[in-house]
Amino acid sequence: MSHKTENTGFICQHCGKxxxxxxxxxxxxxxxxxxxSLHVDITPGDRACTCGGLMEPVKIIYNSKKGYQIVHRCQKCGFERNNKINEDPRQPDDINAITAIMRQNAERR
Ligand SMILES: [Zn+2]
Ligand SMILES: [Zn+2]
Structure with a gap:
């Protein structure tokens, strides 16, 4: 049996994958x-936030301790959070999607 029932997959509410x-x-x-991402957590994984808004990836930043991070902004309430880029061997974060955001950031400057 799984010791962590909350760690299950999900269907993306933005792209449906x-x-x-x-x-x-x-x-x-x-x-x-x-x-x-979805604005459902107060601390990652707790599902304690009632907002439920879609969180758009707005920026890629580099943190010397944590490496590259995605800045997510909630489209409903404007809350921002940094999330580590994922290098999971089975489903890593799409490098094309990441570079597209980096390019947008560069153009906005
Ligand atoms: Zn998606
Ligand atoms: Zn929100």
Whole structure:
């Protein structure tokens, strides 16, 4: 039996693709295809937030300790959160989607 029932896959509410749980057992909070997330957590994985808005990937930032991170902004309430880019061997974050955001960031400057 699984010790972590909350760590299951989900269907992305933005692109409709099936997202598999991470192979290392940690919690996946954004879609590896379109990189969108959902505003459902106060701390990652707790599902304690009632907002439920789609969180758009708006920026890629580099943190010297945590590496590259995606900045997600909630389209409903404007809340922002940084999330680590995922390198899961089975479903890594789409490098094309990541570079597309980086390019947008560069153009906005
Ligand atoms: Zn998606
Ligand atoms: Zn929100």
């Amino acid at each position: 099936e997202v598999l749980p991470l192979t290392d057992g940690s919690y996946r909070n954004h879609c590896p295809f379109c990189l969108y």
